[in-house]
Amino acid sequence: MTDSQVSPQWLIFAGGRILPTAPGVYLWSSLPAGCDDIRQRHPLGYAASDHAKGGVVAVEVNLPDDLYEQTVPVRQAIIDDSVQGFLLHQAASLVNWGRSQKCCSRCGEALKESERVDDRARICPSCDYRSYPVVSPCVIVLIHRDEEILLAQGVRHPAGFFSLIAGFVEPGETLEQAVAREVKEETGLDVTDIQYRNSQPWPFSHNLMVGFTARYAGGELTLDPEEILQADWFPLHKLPQLPPPQTIARRLVDDYIATRVMASEDADKT
The missing domain is CATH 3.90.79 (Nucleoside Triphosphate Pyrophosphohydrolase)
Incomplete structure (x- = not known):
């Protein structure tokens, strides 16, 4: 074959x-x-x-x-x-x-699949408009303060379940600007030293999660009640229930803990 x-x-x-x-x-x-x-x-x-x-x-x-x-x-x-x-x-x-995505957003005609197997477009037979799969960028950020990280329970999270601050990127924003804005809007905090870490597709419904770390720069916790039920600083050795290991939120937490452990071991050797 x-x-x-x-x-x-x-x-x-x-x-x-x-x-x-x-x-x-x-x-x-x-x-x-x-x-x-x-x-x-x-x-x-x-x-x-x-x-x-x-x-x-x-x-x-x-x-x-x-x-x-x-x-x-x-x-x-x-x-x-x-x-x-x-x-x-x-x-x-x-x-x-x-x-x-079944109908043309321009004229309302039913869309048809492209005849090319490597082309994901859906094509309008009436006006030739081509529709492609949507990818919506979101930022998610681990905020650290010394040996603590900020974790939040969102309004859609189950009781006792905590994760990181996240949100959609708005038109005209850089990813770093989106991080700073989302943190300020949802928690009232300011952050600095915003650094990209990794990314993960998340198909609910078509998101691309872009992961960052950021250092606490000031402010008092003032939560957006439409987004966050509760949030607090947690020491690395005493964390609440976290997202599963397959998620970018958990990877950001695990990677940060590993980095802090390595830094502590290096300091002990000097």
Whole structure:
């Protein structure tokens, strides 16, 4: 069998949920019976060669009741993700976009998929307008003050669950300006030494989380009640319940703790 004949693997979505092939496993080697009513499909990967070699295809289907009962929420699947890299994130983002982007925003005509397998555009047959998947940049920031970090419980978080300050980038802003603004709006604090750390796609619905650290520069905690239920400074050795390890928020916290531990060990050696 040549590369061009390789059969794809499948990620199967239905109604905002995903069908596992086993607990915590979501790649199917073939579409199971009852998945022939495909509402949308998206070849995954980041280059034309990925699509040409079979790769992974995300589909949204109408599932029969017995299969739909086996589905799990996409958010749970992201946390349990056993799919290599960020294919599941990409798949969920594209399916969310495809579900909402059905008609031309210019003339209202129904959009059609591009005939090119490596082109994600949806094209209006009436006015030729091309619609592409949306990516919404968000900043998320770990704020530190000596041996403490600021953690907050958002209005949508479960009780006892704390995370970092985050928010969408506004038009005309740099990422660093967005960090400073979001922190000021949600907590009343000023920050400095804003440094990029890493990023993560987050398909709820099509976000790109851009992670930073920042040093506390002044101010008293004054919370935005529409966004934050409570927030406080926590010592690194006594942190509350945090987001799962697969999230950028947790990686920022873990990386910062590791950096402080290394700095302390280096200081002990001198």
